Structure formats: structure tokens, C-alpha cells
Amino acid sequence: MAVRIPNTLNELPASQPRFVGRGIRRVEDASLLTGRTPFIDDVVLPQMLHCAILKSPFAHARISSIDTKEAEALPGVVAVLTGEDVLRWSYPAQSAPEGWGSHCMATDVTRFVGEPVAAVAATSRYVAEDAIELIFVDYEPLEAVADPFEAMNSDSPLVMEDQGSNVMMDRVFNWGEVDQVFSDAEHVVREKFRWHRMGANPTETFGCIAEWSPLDLSITLRGSIQSPSMFALGRASTFGLPPNKVNVISHPHGGSFGGKGGSRGSDITCMLSRKADGRPVKWIEDRIEYLTSGGSQAWDRHYEAAIAVDADGIVQGLDVQLVDDIGATGDMYGAICAAKPLAAFTGPYTIQAARYDLKLVATNKLPSGPYRGMGPPPHFFVLEQLMDRAARLRGEDPSEFRRKNFIRSDQFPYTIPSGNEYDSGNYGEVLDRVLELSDYTEMRANQVKAREEGRLVGVGVASAIEPGVFDWNAYAIVGMQGTGVPEGATVGIDVMGGVTVRVGFALEGQGQYTLVSQLVSDFFGVVPEAVQVVQLDTQSAPPSFGPGGSRLGVSITGAVLGACEKIKEKMIRVVASLMQCEPEQVRLLDGKFGVEGVPGAEMTVPEVAGTMLARSDLLPPDVDPAPVATHVWTAAGRTEPDEEGRAKSYLTAAHAVHVVQVEVDRATGMVEIQRYCLADDCGTRLNPATVEGQTDGSVAQGIGAALLEEYAYDEDAQPLTTSFMDYLLPTVFEVPEIEKVAVVTPSPFTPLGAKGCGEGAIHTTPAAIMCAINDALLPLGVQTTEVPASPRRLWKLIQEAQS
């Protein structure tokens, strides 16, 4: 049944939406605040065993022998798993690029520190950890490679010998007349940049409980799993099972940000359960495991990039060379982070032509994975540094230089050189509002005074696009297949008028269950407390991807409203029959079905539902008696990528401009953020409070990226950041008050005009802070090109400048 999903709030069947568009309290909070929400480590199953995993201390080594006898003899140990079992029972993981996946455990050679080598299932975690200390492994250390440039040399040790090279992918994409615009340019600004490895670090690490059913060869996997259906496909592929034999039950989880990981641990616990005759096996990753071998590490990048600017100061070309250190394998999908910039390659600007020279390289570091933003944050850091340099070269204010390069509001929908189409925007207005909010002129005047006093105060202005509603086609260049990412929901109204919505994903923090309740409440005229949101496992749920790629707010809105529309249509037929009128005369408004031209002829939604479910004698003969409907929403108009990777991919393009003032301490190199202001436009705000929460959190992660967070390795690929003492997360002392103002340009293409908003600020924050730091350093005649701008790095730069 074709369904029309409302594109504006006015199209909802409510005279005035009471909940959608308001920052209402979250329905999920009471349970979370009282400690009752069941996170995975809170779950206990009968006969459950606990897993501990022995991990490789070497980045590259051959396993000569493994002796598990003493571990097996330890009281309480039920099963021990080694590479031998893994080879017998499983296949290497799928990967991007294809062919770079490995087994969940080293079978002959270890390729990174922390790669699983053996695992134990025992009656308690304490015993399991005792047991892995009784497993004796003989390693023959091999030469490791930690630097992607060395890894590209022909004499480099090979990370995967079968591949014959460490280069996973080496391709140049040309979109438009790049050589022409560079040769015609008045100025070419070129620079090298380095973005160090960093990542998600949700407060809850990954955890799972696997049950292998020996009789029907099926798996039940509970866990803190961000993308349950993808996880089911992954396990099915590992074990050669049909996907419907893998039931994934995701639990509410303590954040994810794309970096939950867990595939290796899940496969290991599945096989331990198999060895333990189907007893459930729980594995809770500890923080050190997460930091060294979890799903956390992303974006280890070496850039050389240039922009071509014409005589009027319009940027015409962008040339980006990227060497992306993916780590030991491609099965954590870090490569898709190198592909995602295609969805917004040229940012908010009218750049005509672009080149992307992309090399994905394997090293003996942890395989890299996704992280909030999925790759554009470093890309925009690079682009915005070049924009600032060009503005400076021309003696123009960085905000005005950006303004004149912005896509104008009358140019939408706007197709960028790398193929994606931006839906809508009003970039000049966003800039105006943030300049106003920050009192930019005053800020600059204060900066002049501070400089006169010898203080290193800088102001950064940066602008970026947040592609929203991800699509697989955006990642075609690294081998991902498919177009469209369906999200489904089932809405049902019971005999008492209670509304239950069944979805395919778990709570993760973004307030999606609240959003679902808001939508249903305004559609059927109930209150959010009357709406029950239920999460289904993958065997029960309609097609669902869940949160990721700034998509779920838009997608679940489409799914829920589609299902509501279908129920409404069924109810209209029932009401028309009971009221003896034509269906076209029946209208739903504020929870009541009325008949046009017949005042007082009304039925409430609960009355209609009750009639459908409990008075079949009154129903017309051909009506479907279920006030229940499922709708699966997917973005319309997405296209198959061409040879150069160009496609209409991400459906929405949110926009932001951040203005930040920093002071760099000459003596220590410490950066203090003195003011943080932003304006953003993510279309209709379905729950402004949760949108602001996403923005705040994303700014905080951007601050971490710019100033603190880095996974360091030594030259033998040994990780040096293995605890929260070394890997620094922003605290309340590093995150200032975030002053925000919203511009609302609804999307013409989405349910209620909403755009993706979950990843927005991290696209802009690191760029803005780095612009501000470089503005502060200007009087010293030095610039930093390295993220994070740690005190050590800045202090060194300042010392060099002053010597």
C-alpha cells in the first residue's frame, strides 16, 4: 500500500502538535535513573559461563605452539578455544576492501597486539582469567610495520602474506576539471596534515552472551549491539549459517558512537558455547581490552591537500591525497570512513572540481573501525585549514571568505562534484546567527588587545556539512554493496486504545523511544506515557538497521508515521462503514475520527480500535480487523554509484558554523577554550532537547579529538595508550559552556522535514578549534598541522618559534 509520509508538522493529524517539536522529557529516563535498565552485564542466564580471552603481546609473530593442558585442568574451566577450533568451525570475516578479513582468533600468525590467541569459558570470570594465565604460547616474533609509508615499500614485512602487498586500495578519483582549475588558479594553497588515531570509547565496553544450539545449528546472541541485523549477518557469514538462524537480541547500551566493535568476541563466545554443549557464554570486554583491541580506533591519516582559488577569491578546486592507515585487517570496516567524505567532499562551498587520491594501507596496528562522523571530521579539518590560509593570503576575514564561497540558498538541491545532492540549506543565515551570538566583532577586538599584551589568543571560524541518513552506496568505492537502508516499525493499538510500537534496535542514548512516543502521541491524540515502545530481536523485527550514520531520527520517523498512516486508512474504512458515509468524508484530527459535514458524528481512536478487535459483528465484511501495521521506510531517490563513486547517497545535508575563542599558554602549550558558539541547521527539530544533547556531546568529542585523544604506538606497533591515564577523554574542565542557536530549514525530502543531527558537531569542532589555535599562533609565525594539538606538540612549536 502506497503511503504518503507527512513532510511538515502541519500535515500531522493534530490541530497543533503537542509533543513533536518540543523538548519533552524522555520516556526512557526513569528506568535509567533508577538503575533498572538491563545492560548486558546485568543479565544472568541459567548455566551461564564466563569468557576470558588471551591476547597476543606481539604485533607480528608466528605461533609455534599453544599448550592449554593446565588451563583445561583448572577446576571451573569448561572449555578452551584455540585457533585450531576456529579454523575448523568458522570462516574469515567479511571486510572492506574485500579479502582483507581474518578469523576471529589468530590461527598461525598474530597481526596486531591484542589479537585473540586463545579463550576460556569457566564458571566465573575470575576463574577464566586464572585459566588464561595457564595457557602457554610459544611465539616466534616477526618484524612488524607501524608506519603506512614504510608499509608501502616493497621490502616491508607483509601484514597479510597472501595479499602480496600492504596496499589495500590505491585509486585516484577525478570529479570535474581538476587540472584545469588548478592551472587557472590565482592562488594554490597546499599543505600536509596529520590526524592521529583516536576513537569512540563509549562508557560501556562491548559485551555479549552467546548460546549455540547444537541440535538445530542456531545461535542466540545477546549483547550491547548497535546494529543488530548487521551483526546477525556477520555471524551468519562467520559460521556459514543462514542469517535467520542467528537471533541477535540487542540490549540497551552505554553509548556506541559507531565504535562498539565486538565481532571477534562474539564469534569466540559462540564457539566456546559450542564447545560447552550450548551453555551460554558471557564475555564483557574490559577497558584495557577495549583500548588496545576493541572497536575504538579510527582515522589514522596522513594528508597532503590543496585548494585552487581564483582571482575573486572563489575556491574552484580541492585536491586531497590521503594515506589512511587501516591497521592489520579490513574486517572492522575502518575503510568506509575513507569513503564517507564523498557524501560532502567539498563541504558547504561551491567548489567545482575535486580529486581524491586514496591509499588504504595495512599495518600491524589494531584494525581501525568506525567512529561518530565516520571520516569527514579529519577531512573538514584539512579543508578548513586550507580555507583559513587562503583567506589570510587574500587579507580577508575567515568568516567573510567562507560566506562568499557558500552554496546559496537558491541553489538547492545542489549536486557536489563527488556526486551527492544536498537537500536544502541557508548557510549565510547560519553564519549570520553565529556571528551575532558570539559577538564576533567584539571577539576580534578583544583578540587585538590580548595580542598587544603578548597573549596567544585566537578565534576560529569553521563550517561543515553533516551528511544525514546514511546509505550503503556512499561506500561503494571501498567495496560496500547496495543502495538504501530500510528501517521498519510495527504500530499496534490494543482494545483499550493503548499504542505499542515495535522496533528493531536497542536504546543507545539518543532518545529514540521518546521520539517514537512523540510521533505516535500527536498522530493518534494520546500522551507519550500511553505509548509503549518494544524492542524486537532480529528474528522478530521488521527490516531494521538501527542507529548509525545520522539516520535513525529521520528513518524511524518515516517508519512510524508510515505505519500510523496505514492504521488510519484501515480505521477510516471502519468508521465510514459505521457512520454510513464515504471513506473520503472521514478525517482523523486530535485523536478523533469525524465525518465532514456531520457535526457530532465522532469516534475516538480507542473506540475504533476496540470495535475492530472486539466487535466483529459491526465490521464491514472486507475490512482487515487488525489496528496494526508495519511500515518499512527507506530513502527515496538514491542512485547506483557510477565508475567514479558518484551517487545520490546521504539524503540530508545539515550545516553548521562554529566560532571558538582559545588561548594558548606560551609556557605550557595548553589550550584553553574561552568561548564556544555555534549555529546549526538540521531541519525540523523533532525534539529540540535531544538535538541539543547530540550537539553538546558531539562538540565534547570534537574537543577531545582536537586537543586530547590519541592512540599512540611505538615503531614495533606496540600500543602505548592502554588505559584512561594515557588515552584522555574530555572532562567537565575541558568542555566549556556551549552557546547554541538554531536555524531551521526543513528538508524537502524527509519525514517532517527533519535532517540527520547525531554526528553534526564533530564534523566542525576539531576544524574550528584548530583554526583558532593557528590564529592564536599567528604572531609567532608558526602553524600546527597535527591533530590532536596536545600541549607537548604546541609547546615544541612555540619553543621553535621563539628560539
Next chain:
Amino acid sequence: MSALVPVKCHVNGRVVETMVDARMTLADFLRHELGLTGTHVGCEHGVCGICNILVDGQTTRSCLMLAVQAEGHEIRTVESLSDGDKLHPIQEAFMEEHGLQCGFCTAGFMMAICDLLENNTNPSEDEIKDVLGGQVCRCTGYNTILRAVKNAAAKMGSAGA
């Protein structure tokens, strides 16, 4: 490998008297032996503060304390905050200010804030930050948590007045 040791303490107002594995952390004891799973574990090395509980009214990392060390002490966890269906003012404030997103770190924050506000219902911004600075949250960026503390302080101050 490990001996059982007797321990007697008060947990959320009730006497707990049992044998415990000598090497078991207090966090694991509360969560896995007593079923008080509202206390979460974030790093197990004392940095993140997510496992904060109150020991004799003082904020304590439950991952850095052994269960046997609880002998003779009063333990309070997040489960002690609400009273039936009535939320504690700190919980109400977190809800009103959107002071949580995934909610995994929230118990740790609330217990530390409880320690602060039970001793000082009118804390300065610096005093609040001193307490919040001992813990990480990866979702909120702290702005709304800061507001929640101020809101809770006002609620508790007026209740006590």
C-alpha cells in the same frame, strides 16, 4: 586460588553478612553477588568514576575497593536513591535537564553529587566542577549535568529549608 572471607556491612540500609571471595572487587560483589546492577563499571582502573558509590557517605570507586574492605562500613548505591515510585531530587533534576543520554555513567555521577549536596546545598560552580571533574561522560558534554546539579541543589535546598 582464592579464599572465602566473611564480610558484614550495611548496603542501602540493610545488613549484609556473607562469605566473599577475598579477591572480589566491591563493584563485582554489589553487582553480581547482591544483584545491585545499577552500579556500572567503566574502566576498572579507577579513572572514569562510573562505578562511584558512597562508603560511609563518601564518594568511592567501587572498582578499586575489595568487597572484604567493606567490613563494618555503610554502602549506598543508586538503588537507594528513589523511594518507591518517588524519584530523588537528583534523579528528577537529571530528567528535567536532560542530564543523561545513554545513562550508563549516570549512577556514578548521581552518587558523587549526592555526596556533594548532602553536605552543601548551595555549592559554587567551582565546587560542582570539582566533583564532576572526577568522572567521565561520553554522551552529554557535561553542560546538562552541570545544570542538573544546580537544579537538584535548588530542590534539596528548598526541601531542607
